[in-house]
Amino acid sequence: MAAQAFGHALLAEWALDPQVLYLNHGTVGATPRRVLAVQQQLRDEMERQPSRFLLRETVSLVGAPRQEPSRMRRAAARVAEFLGGGGADVAFVDNATTGANAVMQSFDLRPGDEILVTDHGYGGVTYAVRYAARRARAVVRTVTLPYPRFDAAEAVRRVREAITPQTRLAVLDHITSESAIVLPIAELADVCRCSGVAVLADGAHAPGAIALDIPSLGVDWYTANLHKWAWTPRSSGILWASPARQTGLHPPVISWGLDQGLAQEFDWIGTRDPTPWLAAPAALDFMRELGVDAVQGWNHDLAWEAGQWLSRRWRTELGVRAADTGTMITVPLPAAFGSSREDANRLRDALLFEDGIEIQLHAFGGAVYARISAQVYNEMADVERFGEAVLRRA
Ligand SMILES: Cc1ncc(COP(=O)(O)O)c(C=O)c1O
Numbered sequence: 345m346a347a348q349a350f351g352h353a354l355l356a357e358w359a360l361d362p363q364v365l366y367l368n369h370g371t372v373g374a375t376p377r378r379v380l381a382v383q384q385q386l387r388d389e390m391e392r393q394p395s396r397f398l399l400r401e402t403v404s405l406v407g408a409p410r411q412e413p414s415r416m417r418r419a420a421a422r423v424a425e426f427l428g429g430g431g432a433d434v435a436f437v438d439n440a441t442t443g444a445n446a447v448m449q450s451f452d453l454r455p456g457d458e459i460l461v462t463d464h465g466y467g468g469v470t471y472a473v474r475y476a477a478r479r480a481r482a483v484v485r486t487v488t489l490p491y492p493r494f495d496a497a498e499a500v501r502r503v504r505e506a507i508t509p510q511t512r513l514a515v516l517d518h519i520t521s522e523s524a525i526v527l528p529i530a531e532l533a534d535v536c537r538c539s540g541v542a543v544l545a546d547g548a549h550a551p552g553a554i555a556l557d558i559p560s561l562g563v564d565w566y567t568a569n570l571h572k573w574a575w576t577p578r579s580s581g582i583l584w585a586s587p588a589r590q591t592g593l594h595p596p597v598i599s600w601g602l603d604q605g606l607a608q609e610f611d612w613i614g615t616r617d618p619t620p621w622l623a624a625p626a627a628l629d630f631m632r633e634l635g636v637d638a639v640q641g642w643n644h645d646l647a648w649e650a651g652q653w654l655s656r657r658w659r660t661e662l663g664v665r666a667a668d669t670g671t672m673i674t675v676p677l678p679a680a681f682g683s684s685r686e687d688a689n690r691l692r693d694a695l696l697f698e699d700g701i702e703i704q705l706h707a708f709g710g711a712v713y714a715r716i717s718a719q720v721y722n723e724m725a726d727v728e729r730f731g732e733a734v735l736r737r738a
Contacts, residue, residue: 350634350642351723358721365726368702369717370524370549370672373572375627382626383577386619402622403612405600415622416611422625423570423582428557435583435610436621437595440548443567443583444469444515445596446610447544451513452592453480460506460514460541462487466521469546473515483510489525491709492663492676496528504535511541518547518566519554522706524647524672524715525664526554533562542589549573551582552631553671554640564589571620573643573671575627580620583610639720643671646718650727651675654716657731674715677705680738681712688712691737699733 357376360366366374375383390397399405402415413421421431437443453459459477461470463486470484477484487506490498503514514536518529533543545563550556552573558566566584570576585593590606601608631639648666651673655662660676681687685707692705704715714734716727 350638350720352721352725354721360721363700364696365701365729366719367716367722367726367730368704369719369722370572370715371704371717373569373575373578374719375571375577376575376630378630379575379623379627380577383619383623386622387617390617390619398615398618402618405612414611416618417607419622419624420607422628426556426574426628427551427568427582427584429559429584432607433559433584433587433590435585435595435606436618437567437581437583437610438579439571439581440466440546440567440569441468441472441581442596443565443581444544444546445472446583446593447565447567448472448476448515449596450593451476451542453477453482453512455481456510457482457512458508458510459484460487460503460511460516460536461485462489462503462516462520464489464491464520464523464525465515465517466546466548469515482512485511489520489523491523491525492661492711494523494525494664494668496531496668500528500531500535503532504539507536507539507541511539513542513544515544515546518545518561518568519549519670519672521548522674522704522708522713522715523664524549524670524674525668526670529563530561537562548581549670549672552639553643558584559586565593570624570627574624575631576624577620577627580624634720640671642720643718644669646722646724646727647671647673647716649724650716650718653724653727654714654731658734671719672715672717674713677712677714677734678738679711681734683707683710683712691734694737695730695733701730701733703730 400407420434424431424434487502516532519526536543543563545566547568551568564586568582570580571578595610595613597613599613648669651662654675658678688705688707695701
């Protein structure tokens with residue numbers, strides 16, 4: 345498909361409400377219709393013979409051992425082709441939160457150990473870190489990232505300086521949630537590795553958004569969502585673990601596979617609907633059909649142009665560079681829009697319920713910010729409509 349077919353021409357591929365301008369793809373994702381159709385076919389197949397589909401084909405829980413890989417393993421291999429590495433290193437999890445919890449609950453923390461997080465870490469994941477630290481009487485140290493003027497080299501320096509002899513683990517975003525910054529994860533991992541600090545990367549927003557080759561990043565574990573930028577039905581996440589980190593890694597819910605390896609432990613944690621994961625290859629095929637580079641290029645260019653346009657129109661400062669930007673960009677609103685969470689919520693409600701615009705707004709460090717998600721069905725006219733709608737409320 346030619347690049348000029350991107351933008352509103354692609355809205356027909358999604359089931360989004362035509363009454364709402366959707367600039368919030370990153371928050372919970374949105375699944376293309378044709379991928380939902382594949383998921384429904386899988387569900388129909390499952391319902392014709394549920395026991396066989398789930399217990400013999402999705403995993404091998406009953407019956408004689410089978411020669412061919414299970415449906416879960418075949419899907420994992422296809423996803424691994426897309427993310428880098430082999431399927432044996434990839435477990436499916438419900439979402440990035442679950443992947444992070446698996447690592448935090450498995451990591452052997454001792455009293456006095458230190459875990460590094462940043463002040464841009466996703467709240468839910470940081471709570472999982474705090475909970476594990478609380479149980480082990482370990483200490484969580486928060487590194488303040490340079491912001492709103494972001495500087496990648498300075499971020500690496502601050503992480504390096506925060507490492508102490510007690511530091512055992514760093515939990516670092518690949519793409520930060522609210523501020524939408526692509527962090528230099530390979531450099532950060534390198535700094536940690538040099539000091540013997542293990543790294544859990546939270547790549548919730550990365551698959552499908554940016555070019556990714558997980559094994560080359562040098563992290564120990566990488567958790568991510570497929571249901572955001574990889575167009576897979578919810579809930580669909582992955583947990584990648586380097587071969588050296590697979591022993592002793594357990595899902596937060598223990599079932600039949602205990603101590604039998606990554607795939608056995610994570611593929612079956614009780615009866616669930618596996619169709620989101622099984623539909624992942626169809627989602628990736630659709631992206632390939634449009635052209636993975638073309639999709640990521642369109643989204644990145646649109647996010648970057650959106651950031652520049654909005655900051656000019658609103659007369660605020662954009663603190664990131666194109667190189668720090670993936671498919672989302674976060675722009676400060678003019679000071680007149682306040683600085684508190686309540687200010688952000690009020691405006692977010694007004695934009696949705698009165699103007700029909702779905703956008704992520706948040707308060708951080710004394711300002712209200714908008715995070716714009718750029719997906720192939722968006723174009724600059726959407727950004728301009730949003731920017732003007734904000735100004736009308738000043
Ligand atoms: C950086 C980051 N980590 C984790 C999550 C949690 O994702 P989920 O709710 O799918 O587990 C998000 C959600 O937006 C996120 O931005």
